Amino acid sequence: MNIGIGISTEKDTLQAAKEAVLQAKKNIKTAKISLAVVFTSIEFAHINTIKIINSLLHPVALIGCTSAAIISNKGIFKHGIVIMLIGLSEGEGVYFNAASVKNIDSSNALVSGQKLGEKLLFGFRDIRRDLGIILSDGLLEDGTGLISGLQERLGRSFPLVGASASDNLKFHKTFLYINEEVVSNAICGMLWGGKLNFGLGIKHGWKPLGKPRRVTKASGNTVYEIDGAPAAKLYEEYLASGLDKLKKELKRVSIFYPIGIYIPGEEEFLLRNIRLIKDDGSIVCQGNIPEDAQIRLMIGTKESCLLAVKEAVDEAKKGLFGRKGDFVFVFDSISRYILLGRQAHQELEIIKKEFGADTPIIGFYTYGEQAPLRAISYQGKAYSHNQTITILAIGG
Amino acid sequence: MPVLGYNIVAMLWLAVLLTIISLGITLFIKINKIEKLQKAVDSLKKSLDEMDEQAKLIVRTDMELNKTQEELDKKITGLYALQRLSRTIATTLQEDLIFKMIEPGHLEDLGFEKACGFLWNDKEKKFLPYLNIGYLENEIKIIKSAVDADMGIYLDIIKNERTFSSISYSQEESYKQRLNNIFGVIYFVIAPLLPKEGNKGFLFVGTENTDKSLTEGDEELITILANQIGQALENARLFEKTWRAQQDLEKKIEERTRALTQALEDVKIISKRKTDFISAVSHELRTPLTSIKGYAAILLEERLGALPPAVRERLEKINTHSDELVHMVNDLLDIARIEAGKTIMKKEEQNLKNIIANVADLIMIQCKNKNINLIIDLPDSIPPVFADRSQIERVFINLLGNAVKFTPQNGEIAIRVKANDTELEIGISDTGIGIPQEALHNLFQEFYRVDNPINQQVKGTGLGLSLVKHIVEAHQGKIWVESALNKGSTFKFTLPLK
Numbered sequence: 001m002n003i004g005i006g007i008s009t010e011k012d013t014l015q016a017a018k019e020a021v022l023q024a025k026k027n028i029k030t031a032k033i034s035l036a037v038v039f040t041s042i043e044f045a046h047i048n049t050i051k052i053i054n055s056l057l058h059p060v061a062l063i064g065c066t067s068a069a070i071i072s073n074k075g076i077f078k079h080g081i082v083i084m085l086i087g088l089s090e091g092e093g094v095y096f097n098a099a100s101v102k103n104i105d106s107s108n109a110l111v112s113g114q115k116l117g118e119k120l121l122f123g124f125r126d127i128r129r130d131l132g133i134i135l136s137d138g139l140l141e142d143g144t145g146l147i148s149g150l151q152e153r154l155g156r157s158f159p160l161v162g163a164s165a166s167d168n169l170k171f172h173k174t175f176l177y178i179n180e181e182v183v184s185n186a187i188c189g190m191l192w193g194g195k196l197n198f199g200l201g202i203k204h205g206w207k208p209l210g211k212p213r214r215v216t217k218a219s220g221n222t223v224y225e226i227d228g229a230p231a232a233k234l235y236e237e238y239l240a241s242g243l244d245k246l247k248k249e250l251k252r253v254s255i256f257y258p259i260g261i262y263i264p265g266e267e268e269f270l271l272r273n274i275r276l277i278k279d280d281g282s283i284v285c286q287g288n289i290p291e292d293a294q295i296r297l298m299i300g301t302k303e304s305c306l307l308a309v310k311e312a313v314d315e316a317k318k319g320l321f322g323r324k325g326d327f328v329f330v331f332d333s334i335s336r337y338i339l340l341g342r343q344a345h346q347e348l349e350i351i352k353k354e355f356g357a358d359t360p361i362i363g364f365y366t367y368g369e370q371a372p373l374r375a376i377s378y379q380g381k382a383y384s385h386n387q388t389i390t391i392l393a394i395g396g
Numbered sequence: 397m398p399v400l401g402y403n404i405v406a407m408l409w410l411a412v413l414l415t416i417i418s419l420g421i422t423l424f425i426k427i428n429k430i431e432k433l434q435k436a437v438d439s440l441k442k443s444l445d446e447m448d449e450q451a452k453l454i455v456r457t458d459m460e461l462n463k464t465q466e467e468l469d470k471k472i473t474g475l476y477a478l479q480r481l482s483r484t485i486a487t488t489l490q491e492d493l494i495f496k497m498i499e500p501g502h503l504e505d506l507g508f509e510k511a512c513g514f515l516w517n518d519k520e521k522k523f524l525p526y527l528n529i530g531y532l533e534n535e536i537k538i539i540k541s542a543v544d545a546d547m548g549i550y551l552d553i554i555k556n557e558r559t560f561s562s563i564s565y566s567q568e569e570s571y572k573q574r575l576n577n578i579f580g581v582i583y584f585v586i587a588p589l590l591p592k593e594g595n596k597g598f599l600f601v602g603t604e605n606t607d608k609s610l611t612e613g614d615e616e617l618i619t620i621l622a623n624q625i626g627q628a629l630e631n632a633r634l635f636e637k638t639w640r641a642q643q644d645l646e647k648k649i650e651e652r653t654r655a656l657t658q659a660l661e662d663v664k665i666i667s668k669r670k671t672d673f674i675s676a677v678s679h680e681l682r683t684p685l686t687s688i689k690g691y692a693a694i695l696l697e698e699r700l701g702a703l704p705p706a707v708r709e710r711l712e713k714i715n716t717h718s719d720e721l722v723h724m725v726n727d728l729l730d731i732a733r734i735e736a737g738k739t740i741m742k743k744e745e746q747n748l749k750n751i752i753a754n755v756a757d758l759i760m761i762q763c764k765n766k767n768i769n770l771i772i773d774l775p776d777s778i779p780p781v782f783a784d785r786s787q788i789e790r791v792f793i794n795l796l797g798n799a800v801k802f803t804p805q806n807g808e809i810a811i812r813v814k815a816n817d818t819e820l821e822i823g824i825s826d827t828g829i830g831i832p833q834e835a836l837h838n839l840f841q842e843f844y845r846v847d848n849p850i851n852q853q854v855k856g857t858g859l860g861l862s863l864v865k866h867i868v869e870a871h872q873g874k875i876w877v878e879s880a881l882n883k884g885s886t887f888k889f890t891l892p893l894k
Contacts, residue, residue, distance in 0.1 A: 079500075210447070210448045211445070211448040238451070239455060239459060240452070252462065256462055341465075341469040342469050
């Protein structure tokens, strides 16, 4: 697998796109480009950016999205474009298919997921499926439905890893890059198969604190009652603050103290950020919480956060069985970016140190991640995660 | 077998009784155990509750810590941004580039995403925009007209030299609201730009982010930034001014130099013409003079017959005047030759003591006639000089002759020599009538004669000192005079050693 990465922090769209493409082209050792992956900060979300990239590259396929900051070997940048070019050679027996579905809303999420699954499978019937990677609009309502629909069609015999686009922390609008288009309300994916080697690690580093609690009334991503009391009471108690104050500080509270769902056999709790606190005391989470689930209040520190990165990297490396990855995808939760603040670059330092400085790294900050849980025997089912860092090392 | 049956029944009863007793004991022990367990559970539950309470404390403390850390992080990021910005701004000496150095990234690190800068234009009597971050072109136009409409507010900011912001208490809420609407923000800071040189203005920064909590620290940071910009503007303007002034000066110097060079060339041409003229005229004069002198001599020798006394007297006068004229023409020719560089000084190692002794002998008779005391004050050893002996003797004879001429009976003339590492300084002083101050300046000019009673009586050409000056200068020496009226004069000249 031939890989070339290019990055630019130029302010001018034309200049930035050109610089990033030319760098990537210089770094890739083949003229045949099978796929281009593009992540940019929100100000580049313009049709011109994609037009320039396409005109300079003529790739077989292009996918990507916007983010609050982009991640590459060269650092983490709030403003910029990073491009990775992948060139597959015939003999290596690795195949991929890219596809997308647009105009998604809460009413058609499941169907849209199914549709994407069908599109991805087209021309993939006789090839062993190894890995699915999904990028989605970060502000889509029903992420769970999409993933369910997708997995109905793709099957659950292989892991599906997803990350949703972000914007400049305004939660206003996020965009996907799909071939020659810049779109919202959409999802795109890649299905990889054949003889693909990869290793996946996903961790958060938050630890449970206080008494175990039980969700006594919940539906979808809304929790009404915990231990028979209004759900928000949990936070009111722990933070000793009223509902109004809590609402004001929701962003901080949600990042620092998410809810953790206990999963038997799993080392880490599955985290849920709080998106909204309603006046009746119910809380809306980012991702579903089942009724009767055992939950805990979670606490994280910068240290535990960084330790989790090392653990995720170790797990990903385990999956490669000692081989060196051709490149590494990093899907990092926006919450971690906010929590780590000026130390955000330390995550990248750990990844670079573990994989070697010359291994290409590309990634972005997400508004949500999807990945399977290790403890569940059929590895394939993808769960919605919050606050995690996903390390996906591919190739070798 | 009744007894056997009885016994069996009794044993059964006994067994039952024993079982009941042992069951009772077991039950008692179990109940006891349950009670203990219940107590343990209660105590565990209590511990758990206590731990939960502790957890609450931990969460609350952690929350406070996080908030503080966040604030600190923001401040540090802001300070870093300010430092970076200050460094870039300070390197600019072009006014129009200063505002362009401020980038959205800097502003973002300071916690704002919108900024504009206006400078007052004295000619147009309005504010003109110089900086725009986060606004579209038409938005800045609308802001500009709003600023023009409320110009007094912004002029006050400059006049009062005070930063104010959304958290400044002194302003009315409605007033702040108005600014929020004009600039399309929720929080803002306005700081004056106060360069000491040229037009002043103001810097506006703001944010739409509701999460932002504006603090006094923000106000301070923006004030510092505005001061930096003000200073940079001042530097740029001063530089521009200095640069312009220097350009003007250089131009003027160039013009003057050109004029002076031209004047010098003209002077050289005139001087050469004069020298050529004198040289030509002197030569032309010498021939007829020789004839006049020759004929006069023949007549005086009475080869053409005896002369009546009246004729002889007239002829002798002709002879004397002719001699004077020849002398004068010779001096003129010498000056002309030296000026034209035609006279080659035959420089050889000379002992000044010998030269002085020689000329002192020559002048002694004249001194004795007027009873003048001639003092020769020389150091024990005088380093040798490279000079043309006959020319230097001329210098001494001329200067000593003048001294004798202007020194009254019983006066005093002194020759003094001082030596240093590079030259000899020779001084010839007299106790004569002195030279008036206004005459000193022209003394060494050709044909200049000081207006005094002696000069009116004694004839002279006014060429002597000029010739002396030319000779000294041809030896790379200098000559000057110090004099006080009625007290005497001192002529000094130098001769370089080697």
